[in-house]
Amino acid sequence: MKHTVDLQKYNLRTDLTIEKLEQNKITNSKIKKSKYKDIIIETVNINANDGKIIDKKEGLYTTITFNDTTDSDNRKNLEHVLVRELKQYININRDDLVLVVGLGNILSTPDSLGPKVIDKIMVTNHLYELNICDSNYQRVAAIAPSVTGKTGIETFDQIKSIVDKIKPKLVIAIDSLAASSVSRVNKTIQITNTGINPGSGIGNFRKEISYETIKIPVIAIGIPTVVDATSIVFDTLNYMLKKYSFSKNNINNKKYLLTYNNINYLNKDTKIDTKDKQMLLGLVGKLSNEELKKLIYEVLSPIGYNLMVTVKEIDFIIDTFATVLGNSINKIFSS
C-alpha cells in the first residue's frame, strides 16, 4: 500500500489518475469512456504536458468503476471487463515469462490485496524449467515481497534482484491504493503501464517499479481500499454545498420536493455558486478546493486524526477482490 501522506511536507496526493484529472479539470475529450452492464471503463493516454499538470507519468491508464461486488453476477461481469481490459496491456508470447508481484502486507487486512492475489495465481515457471508444462499455459512466476517494515529491505531492491535473476518479459504488480475520495474506495480498479511505487513511508524513499527502473514492461493494477479523514471531510463539505445549491434551485420543483432520500443533487452536474458557498460556509466557503483540503489537513494532522481509514467490512471485500483479480489473471494466461 502506498502511503499517501508525505511526512516531511504538506502534500495531498491520490494514487488514482482519474481523480487527478477530475481535480484538475482536464478536458474529458481525452478520456475514452465505455460501459459494460453498469460497469464504467475509462481509458486515457496521459501525455507529457498533462502528466506534468496532474503529477502523473506519461502513459496509458484504465479506470474501471463498479458499484457492488457482493453479488456473484456483478463479480462475473467485473471479471469479464478486467480480462478484456488487461489483455489490451499484454503483448507477449506464450513462453515469455510473466512475473506477478503482490505488494503489501498480508497481516494488515486493507493492505493484503497483493499477497492474497498471489495465493490464487497459477505458477508454471518451474514446470517450464523441467519441460513438463502444458505449452498452452503462459510461463508465470509470482512473488509477494512483503513490506519494508517487515523485511528491512527496500521492496524495489527485492523485486529488482529477482527480475535480474529470472528475467521476465513482463511484470504485473498488484497493490492496494489510497483514494482521495470516499466514492472511489473499493469501487475502482486502476490499470496502468506506467509502473507503481511500493510505499515505504519512512523517510519517503520510494523507488518506483517501472519500465524506466527495471527495463521490463510493468503493468500495475491497483484498488483503493483506504481513504484519509481529510478527504472524507472535504468530500462531505462539497456534498453539503451541492445539496444546498440543488435544493435552492429546485425549491419550486415539485418533483424534488419532500423526498428525504433525494440524491439527485449528485447525479446532476450541480453547479455551485460562489455566493452560495460563502453563505453556507462563511470564511471556509471562500477557500479554493486546494486551500480547503490544506486547512482540513492542517487541523487534523497535528492532533493525529488524519487517520487512514477503511470500511468495517474490509475483510470480505479484500477476499472478493483477490478472487476476482486472481481468476482474471489465470484466465488470461490459460486461454
Next chain:
Amino acid sequence: MKHTVDLQKYNLRTDLTIEKLEQNKITNSKIKKSKYKDIIIETVNINANDGKIIDKKEGLYTTITFNDTTDSDNRKNLEHVLVRELKQYININRDDLVLVVGLGNILSTPDSLGPKVIDKIMVTNHLYELNICDSNYQRVAAIAPSVTGKTGIETFDQIKSIVDKIKPKLVIAIDSLAASSVSRVNKTIQITNTGINPGSGIGNFRKEISYETIKIPVIAIGIPTVVDATSIVFDTLNYMLKKYSFSKNNINNKKYLLTYNNINYLNKDTKIDTKDKQMLLGLVGKLSNEELKKLIYEVLSPIGYNLMVTVKEIDFIIDTFATVLGNSINKIFSS
C-alpha cells in the same frame, strides 16, 4: 458489534456513556476521576434522572482512556488498571461459575474483539465438574456465539439458553463498540454493570443482555473500534472552530506563533464564540451541535457514504486488545 445507525429513523447514538455525558454537559462533579501513569480512569454512577437525559441505563460506568498500546510498558500499565477496575465490579466466590461471552464476528477484523478474547480465556468449568480443578482458580466457562447474520439465531437467545443450562453467577460480555468521536476510537475501554446489546441491525430487534433480562449480574466490557463518517466530519468542523478561535485569541502571543504543530487549542478549554462560529462557517455555523450532526448525516446517508470506518492498522490493534483483555481476566480469576 453494535450497529449504531438506526435504519428506520434518524438517530445518532454512541455506545460510550462518557461521550453522552460530554454531549449533554452533565456536570463533571459526578464523575470520579483518577490517573495511573498517563491512563485516565473515570467512574460515574448514572442515576435514573441523568440516565433519561443521556438515554443510558442507571448503573455504574468506568471509562479507561489511554493513548497508545504499541509499547509493551503501556500495555502492562493498561492491564494493571483493567485488573484493578474490573475487580470493583466482581463480587463472587471462587467456585461460583463465571461465563465470559465474546460477542462479534471473528471473520470481520474490527468486530472480532470478543471472539479473540475468548480464545485467550482459561476455562475450568469442565474441570470443576470432574473435581480435578485447582480450587484457587475461579470456575470459568467461555463462549463466542458469533452474530445473528451468521447463525440465524438471536444472539440473546443463544446466551440465554446456555445461561439457563449452566447457571453462572456472573456474565462478563466483551464487544467492539462504535464511538461517536474520532478521539475515542481504540483509545477507550468502557466497563459497566448495566449490560449490553449485541447488534443485529436487521429490523433493529436487539435484545439486551443484562440483569433485567437474564437475572444474573452482567459486566460489559467494550472498546470502540469503529466510528461513522458523520462523526469524523462533525469532529473536524469543531476542531476547525477551536483552532480558529484559539488563533484569534492568541494572535499576539508570541509563544503560540509560527508553530505549525501547535495543538494547544485542543488542550486549552478553548471557548468558541458564537460570532466566530458564524464568521468561519456561515449558515452551518448557526446550527447547534445536534443540528449540525443531523445535517451531515442527512447529506452522507442517502448517498451511502456515512460509512462505518476503522483505522487501517486495525488487525494489530485488535490483537493487542485481545491479549490485554484476556490476560487481565485470567489474572483476576487466578490470583
Next chain:
Amino acid sequence: MKHTVDLQKYNLRTDLTIEKLEQNKITNSKIKKSKYKDIIIETVNINANDGKIIDKKEGLYTTITFNDTTDSDNRKNLEHVLVRELKQYININRDDLVLVVGLGNILSTPDSLGPKVIDKIMVTNHLYELNICDSNYQRVAAIAPSVTGKTGIETFDQIKSIVDKIKPKLVIAIDSLAASSVSRVNKTIQITNTGINPGSGIGNFRKEISYETIKIPVIAIGIPTVVDATSIVFDTLNYMLKKYSFSKNNINNKKYLLTYNNINYLNKDTKIDTKDKQMLLGLVGKLSNEELKKLIYEVLSPIGYNLMVTVKEIDFIIDTFATVLGNSINKIFSS
C-alpha cells in the same frame, strides 16, 4: 473430533461403521453398493443384532468412498453424490427449521472441518422471523459450539439448550472423525441417522447427540481426518503379508514379475495362508488381528507414540471438504 482412544482401558475403536463391518466380516449381502464415476456408495441398515456385534447403533449408514478431491471435476462429482445421498435422509417441509451444527475446534486444522463448514452455510432463520425470507429457501440456523476444552461447557449441553430454545425439526451435525485404517483417511464421508458423540476425552464423559437424547432427528456427517499410529503399523503388517502371499503364489506368473510398482496384491482378494503368516512374521504372525492390534497398542501407548496423526497436506484438504459439504447442504436447501 471424537477421541477414539479410551484413556481408562484398552480400546481400539473406529468412528466408521463400514470399518467395523469389515473387521467383523459382517456379510456383504446387507450392504447396498452403487457407483457414480469412481465414487463408491455403500448403504447399510444396521439392525439390533449386528449393531451389538460391531458396537454401533441401529440405523442407516451411508459410506461414500472417493479417491481424490484435488481435481475440480472430482469435487463436482462428489458434491453430486453427497446431495443425492443426503436427500435420502431428509424429510421435512420448507419452513421447518434445520439446525446445522459444526463440531470441532477451528484452531486445530484436522479438527476444524465442522466450524469451517458452518462458515459456508446460508442461514435464513432470522429472516423467517422477520418474514423477509424467500420461502423457496429452507429455514436454516447454524452454530459452531467449539470444544469443551475451550468453552468449559459440555458440547452436548450447549447444543441441547439451543435446540430447546429454537426447536428445530432436524439437526445436521458435522465432525472430523478418526479412522482405524490409513486407506480411509480423507477418502470417506459417512452419513448416518444414528447421531454422533462430540469428543470430550477428559474422563470420557461423552454425551451423544441423537434422536434419543434431543428428541429430534439427527443426521451426522463425518469425514475421517486422523488415524492413530497403531492402525498405520497394523495396516502395514497386513499389506506386507498380502504382498508376500501374492508374490509367492504368482512367482511363476510372468505378468506379475519384475514390476516394482505391482499393487495387484491389494486389488485381488489375496488370501493369507496361516503358514505364510508365521513364516513371515514369526510369533507375531500367530496373533489374531485383534491380538496384533492390542500388541502394537501396548508397545506404543506407554511410551507416548500412539500418536493421532494427519497428513501434512491437511490444510488444503480440510478447505476442500468444507467447500464440498457447505455447497452440498446449501444446494439441498435452496432447490
Next chain:
Amino acid sequence: MKHTVDLQKYNLRTDLTIEKLEQNKITNSKIKKSKYKDIIIETVNINANDGKIIDKKEGLYTTITFNDTTDSDNRKNLEHVLVRELKQYININRDDLVLVVGLGNILSTPDSLGPKVIDKIMVTNHLYELNICDSNYQRVAAIAPSVTGKTGIETFDQIKSIVDKIKPKLVIAIDSLAASSVSRVNKTIQITNTGINPGSGIGNFRKEISYETIKIPVIAIGIPTVVDATSIVFDTLNYMLKKYSFSKNNINNKKYLLTYNNINYLNKDTKIDTKDKQMLLGLVGKLSNEELKKLIYEVLSPIGYNLMVTVKEIDFIIDTFATVLGNSINKIFSS
C-alpha cells in the same frame, strides 16, 4: 520443508544428523553432550570421513532435545538453551547485516515454521540505511521466500539474488524438517553451520543454501515436524523387539513384573538377540535395519500409503516453536 523421499529411486533419508550418527553407530566419543534442566544438548563436529559415511556435510551440528513445550517454564528453558547455543555459531559485528530466511509454506501448517518465525523477527536494516537505528541492535533483514510450487521460482535463486543485492555477512535459515524417527518429531532442534536444502521435490533439483553456494556463512535451524509412515512402522517393530527381549530377560525380576506401563525396555540399553528377532518376527526378523526399512517402504509406497504425517496438535506446536525461535533470535541481536 525438505522432501525426504526421493521419487526416482529408493532412498530413506533423514534431515537430522544425530539420527544418521545413531543409525551408523558412529562412536559417541565424538559427541559433546551436556544438559540444562531436562534439555539435552549434543554437539558434534563431523569430519570429512564420518561425513561420507553418514552422507552429511563436514561441519558443526548441535542437537537440542526436549520433552515438552506446553509448559511456559519449559519454553523459557528452551529459549535459554537456544540463545546460548546459537551464540556459539555467530561471530559478527553489531553493524554487520544478518539475513534471516524463513523457508516453507505459510499455508501448510507443518511447513509454516519458517515464515511464522519471520513474522516475529525485529528488522532494522532499513533503519540503519536511514541512520535512525539504535546501534545496540544488530542490523537485521528477514524474508520468507515461500516455496517453489507457489512462486514458480527456485527458492535458492530467490535467496541468492537478494543476498547478492543486500550483501549480508551472515544468513540464518529456518525450516521444518522431516525426522526418520517418531521420537524426534517436535522434540528436537538442529543447528548447523553446513547449510540447508529448501525442498523442491519436483524433479529433485534442490540447490543447497550454504557457504559453498552463496559465499556467506549460513546457520541453519531446523525442527522436524513430520515423519513418514515407513519410519513409524520401523520404529514400532523395533520397540516391539526391545520389549520382547527385555521381558524375556527380566521374566524373573519381580520389579518389572505386572506393570502394564513398564517402559524400562526403552531406557535400558536393551540388547536384541538375533535369535529373539527371528523368533518374534520370522523372516522379517532376519532382515537388517536397512533391509527392513526398504521392505516397509516398498510395501507402502506403491499403494500411496507412505504418507508424510504430522501430529494432530501441530497448529499449537508450530505457534509455540515460532515464538521460541523468534524470541531467541531477537534476544541474541538486541543484547
